[in-house]
Amino acid sequence: EVQLVESGGGSVQPGGSLRLSCAASGFIFSNFGMSWVRQLPGGGLQWVSGIPSRGGDTYHADFAKGRFTISRDNTNSMLYLQMTSLRAEDTALYYCAKEITSRGTPVLDLWGQGSLVTVSS
Amino acid sequence: EVVLAQSPGTLSLSPGERATLSCRASQSLRNNYLVWYQQKPGQAPRLLIYDTSNRATGVPDRFSGSGSGSDFTLTISRLEPEDFAIYYCQQYDKTPTTFGQGTKVDIK
Numbered sequence: 141e142v143q144l145v146e147s148g149g150g151s152v153q154p155g156g157s158l159r160l161s162c163a164a165s166g167f168i169f170s171n172f173g174m175s176w177v178r179q180l181p182g183g184g185l186q187w188v189s190g191i192p193s194r195g196g197d198t199y200h201a202d203f204a205k206g207r208f209t210i211s212r213d214n215t216n217s218m219l220y221l222q223m224t225s226l227r228a229e230d231t232a233l234y235y236c237a238k239e240i241t242s243r244g245t246p247v248l249d250l251w252g253q254g255s256l257v258t259v260s261s
Numbered sequence: 262e263v264v265l266a267q268s269p270g271t272l273s274l275s276p277g278e279r280a281t282l283s284c285r286a287s288q289s290l291r292n293n294y295l296v297w298y299q300q301k302p303g304q305a306p307r308l309l310i311y312d313t314s315n316r317a318t319g320v321p322d323r324f325s326g327s328g329s330g331s332d333f334t335l336t337i338s339r340l341e342p343e344d345f346a347i348y349y350c351q352q353y354d355k356t357p358t359t360f361g362q363g364t365k366v367d368i369k
Contacts, residue, residue: 183362184362185306185351185360185363186360187357199356199357235306237305245353246353246358247311247312247353249308249318251305253305
């Protein structure tokens with residue numbers, strides 16, 4: 141079955157860290173760029189980070205630069221998002237999503253079910 | 262960054278009716294890199310249309326996209342019960358990619 145399954149979300153205090161993971165199956169993971177997109181409590185969608193099929197250059201939204209790191213393990217078909225210095229405004233449902241091309245084009249044709257991150261004291 | 266304004270906020274229609282959703286960009290999208298997604302409650306977004314008018318795999322032909330520059334439209338020719346959902350547009354013409362705030366299509 142073609143799917144993405146996120147894990148690693150949870151509750152954390154401001155300033156804390158979390159690492160999200162995304163397990164891909166049913167397609168050739170190493171052929172596609174991947175992204176993280178978050179959905180805020182009010183419903184809005186925000187692109188967070190992207191990585192092309194072979195890794196290398198990565199891309200982050202301004203709010204994520206310096207705090208979040210996207211990475212991938214093509215051998216094990218895994219995508220990661222390391223988040224540090226978390227803030228209350230980072231509270232969201234974080235989706236892992238597959239791009240339709242290899243090169244970091246954020247047209248997203250497969251999404252996971254999401255991993256909830258809550259930042260609160 | 263490019264701000265996408267979707268209108269209307271809510272569209273109340275009956276099954277069988279035509280739905281016209283608008284997405285207006287704060288800057289011209291020279292390459293027309295405009296995408297539409299559908300999201301139902303409790304589900305992740307689903308890709309419908311990319312590059313303004315290309316339907317994604319498996320998307321029924323009652324969904325169509327059009328537009329250029331700053332003004333883009335998603336049209337659902339005849340609403341089916343499963344089409345009542347929230348629709349988001351996204352641009353990736355300029356970095357960073359951004360999403361509109363969504364249009365909810367609900368049953369009248």
